[in-house]
Amino acid sequence: MDDMTIIRSILLFALAAVAEIGGAWLIWQGVREHKGLLWIGAGIAALGAYGFVATFQPDPNFGRILAAYGGIFVAGSLVWAMVVDRFRPDRWDLIGAAICLIGVAVIMYAPRATVAAA
Template identity: 55%
Template sequence: MRIFYSILLFVLAGLCEIGGGYMIWLWLRENKPWWFGAIGAIILIIYGVVATWQSANFGRVYAAYGGIFIIMAILWGWKVDGFIPDRYDIIGGIVALIGMAIIMYAPRN
């Protein structure tokens, strides 16, 4: 159950980081109104808070989060931007997830 909760927090953090960053992207690159950027900034602050809810230390959480971020960015690009991942995107994402699982959930003394 603890691992499930941790993964849920990673996914929530990923949605906040990618969603907030995307709002700022739309504001600056796609000429959306200024409030897109403001909402994006608030969502990015929430991302920083959500990451603190993990039980591991900062370095481990942020290193492991990288693997989740890679997968979620690929999925976001596919579903939101219409970017179709190729086999190398998928292989790289799987490698990143394996690394994330080792960093975060490997048994330690």
């Protein structure tokens, strides 16, 4: 995988994280904070957008993409909480997120042998 493909993949993961985490947050605000149906509807739309973003990843394997995204979601959720909700993660939160991101790198960007078509 070349550098531009990796950069594109990382940007797509970041966009997916904003859509999914933001969508879930909007629904949370609409329901738990009683902000109403517009917030909930915006959250549903953002979650739908997240579903489309993954389809643009260069790797053709849905399971690999979704597994790797799990690590992005963990780290992204902590970043969202820090920025939006002023949450202060402790060192264990940060260590756990770093482990997840290492897992993402291994799953998505480790060199793989290519299989020739028969």
